[in-house]
Amino acid sequence: MNAPGRLPGHSDGTVGKAMDVLDAVAAAGEPVRFSQLLATGRWPKATLYRLMQTLTSQGLLSHQDGSYTLGLRLIRLAHGAWQQASLAPIAQPFIDQLSAELCETVHLAQMDRGQVLYVDKRAAHNPIPMFSDAGKVGPSYCTGVGKAMLAHLPEDELSAALSRQAFHPHTAHTHTDANSLRAELAEIHKSGVSFDREEHEPTIICVAVPILSRHGTPLGALSVTSTTGRHSLAALARLAPALKSTAAQIAEAAQAWTFPQRDQATP
Amino acid sequence: MNAPGRLPGHSDGTVGKAMDVLDAVAAAGEPVRFSQLLATGRWPKATLYRLMQTLTSQGLLSHQDGSYTLGLRLIRLAHGAWQQASLAPIAQPFIDQLSAELCETVHLAQMDRGQVLYVDKRAAHNPIPMFSDAGKVGPSYCTGVGKAMLAHLPEDELSAALSRQAFHPHTAHTHTDANSLRAELAEIHKSGVSFDREEHEPTIICVAVPILSRHGTPLGALSVTSTTGRHSLAALARLAPALKSTAAQIAEAAQAWTFPQRDQATP
DNA sequence: GCACATGTTCCATATAATGGAACTTGGTTT
DNA sequence: AAACCAAGTTCCATTATATGGAACATGTGC
Numbered sequence: 001m002n003a004p005g006r007l008p009g010h011s012d013g014t015v016g017k018a019m020d021v022l023d024a025v026a027a028a029g030e031p032v033r034f035s036q037l038l039a040t041g042r043w044p045k046a047t048l049y050r051l052m053q054t055l056t057s058q059g060l061l062s063h064q065d066g067s068y069t070l071g072l073r074l075i076r077l078a079h080g081a082w083q084q085a086s087l088a089p090i091a092q093p094f095i096d097q098l099s100a101e102l103c104e105t106v107h108l109a110q111m112d113r114g115q116v117l118y119v120d121k122r123a124a125h126n127p128i129p130m131f132s133d134a135g136k137v138g139p140s141y142c143t144g145v146g147k148a149m150l151a152h153l154p155e156d157e158l159s160a161a162l163s164r165q166a167f168h169p170h171t172a173h174t175h176t177d178a179n180s181l182r183a184e185l186a187e188i189h190k191s192g193v194s195f196d197r198e199e200h201e202p203t204i205i206c207v208a209v210p211i212l213s214r215h216g217t218p219l220g221a222l223s224v225t226s227t228t229g230r231h232s233l234a235a236l237a238r239l240a241p242a243l244k245s246t247a248a249q250i251a252e253a254a255q256a257w258t259f260p261q262r263d264q265a266t267p
Numbered sequence: 268m269n270a271p272g273r274l275p276g277h278s279d280g281t282v283g284k285a286m287d288v289l290d291a292v293a294a295a296g297e298p299v300r301f302s303q304l305l306a307t308g309r310w311p312k313a314t315l316y317r318l319m320q321t322l323t324s325q326g327l328l329s330h331q332d333g334s335y336t337l338g339l340r341l342i343r344l345a346h347g348a349w350q351q352a353s354l355a356p357i358a359q360p361f362i363d364q365l366s367a368e369l370c371e372t373v374h375l376a377q378m379d380r381g382q383v384l385y386v387d388k389r390a391a392h393n394p395i396p397m398f399s400d401a402g403k404v405g406p407s408y409c410t411g412v413g414k415a416m417l418a419h420l421p422e423d424e425l426s427a428a429l430s431r432q433a434f435h436p437h438t439a440h441t442h443t444d445a446n447s448l449r450a451e452l453a454e455i456h457k458s459g460v461s462f463d464r465e466e467h468e469p470t471i472i473c474v475a476v477p478i479l480s481r482h483g484t485p486l487g488a489l490s491v492t493s494t495t496g497r498h499s500l501a502a503l504a505r506l507a508p509a510l511k512s513t514a515a516q517i518a519e520a521a522q523a524w525t526f527p528q529r530d531q532a533t534p
Numbered sequence: 535g536c537a538c539a540t541g542t543t544c545c546a547t548a549t550a551a552t553g554g555a556a557c558t559t560g561g562t563t564t
Numbered sequence: 565a566a567a568c569c570a571a572g573t574t575c576c577a578t579t580a581t582a583t584g585g586a587a588c589a590t591g592t593g594c
Contacts, residue, residue, distance in 0.1 A: 012324055014280065016325060022344060029347070045584075046543085046544090047583060070347045070348035070352055072353065076404050077345070078341045078345030078346075081336070081339060081342050081345075085337055112338075134342075311553045
């Protein structure tokens, strides 16, 4: 079955396999048929069948008209995750203020298994149609927020994260290997600011800063995105101080925040 | 282990147990310690320990400072669920229009395992809806949207849903048993409109309509919420036609919508 | 009515989960 | 400092669960 040493962080027990199936359904991005998943050859027929039965019965998948989609129960759980584990609720007022002040699109992201997870977004008045929304994921190696966080990761987590990067050359400016990326990360670590120089999508540029804990580990990152048509990189660079200041405020708020402390009803 | 006759909260296999743990963490609403969950007596020590290890390794839980919270991976999956399985993306323009037209708070909800899951919300002045609003759950038996959907459920699903209701008397107007609720559901089924007459929270009232498929099964529900201070029930009742019209448009759009259809278009 | 594709069930076997108890770890009391 | 306690972690024989090849059902077009 499973070779002794499989890929890092993969396939622990039945739960891991079930999550693989969920990921596969999520990756499809549209309702999938049982046979479509089966055709990937990743699972034997009966195994996949029972796994999907279980997931459906749990509300993690939804089965209608012979096709499967992700289930609503995920939305319910994510609501809790968004409140408990994400910076978004804490950062909201600061991001509102920053977005209003700069009149630009602001993104709040966190690192999830080596990928960038956007947890909040504040659009400028004329929203640019692009790759973004809360819950959306993106690559770390070619985004401003991704590099900002990578640059402050401890070595063991960094190498784990780098091993998960695709290094697909989206544009002519994209890093295509870990070494060239590491060189830039060192600079970013020093300056505390990172840029996306059209590395992910042509004409899209951004400036980003990490949100750092007391210990210097990245809690998340903040970015302002624009286009080459509207801003130069130098113009974006001038926004860095405002971003840094907001990031510091968020970091402070995040660490001051202990949950409501409702041990008992204090009668 | 499990008694021969499985109880309402049927736990299927390891995945089911893992989900129970996730629910427990979600229910806490704040970071929980291993010992807190252990103290509920629902799981033996070693079992709970390994289960949480697995969940953490999968990114479904996050472990920091000795406490567990729901993990970010859930947000990522929920993003897919929101797009694939919820009415929200389809309903968005219609809800925007309705909300602008009425200048009132509009909710879009769906049924999830007997409970009302709010998948979108448009407040009169608050423009950005996200997981902060979407993802909230509420009871079916004492909310407008809940009753609107229950009223159109086939008998088997209805009785399953009713068996999951708490019938907690939140206010003096709350239904406290299935029979009294069923009587109202019959009326709602006829009229196609339901009301929350301060059944969940004092002074909070609402009018709701179901979003029905061609076959008459509820896909979701739409509501306008207000307070006794601002509106009478009669005033809310006058909004019903606008709600019904919007619901019909959403139903049509939902059923017209087949996903992008990348392969074969029916020859 | 037949053929082929898709979906479902069976069942002996292999695998993974179980949980009682023993063992660390870190902090507090005597 | 030794003794204590609580929280967290590991061990391992036992038992429950998942596995998957193959047979069985269902249904759609010919």
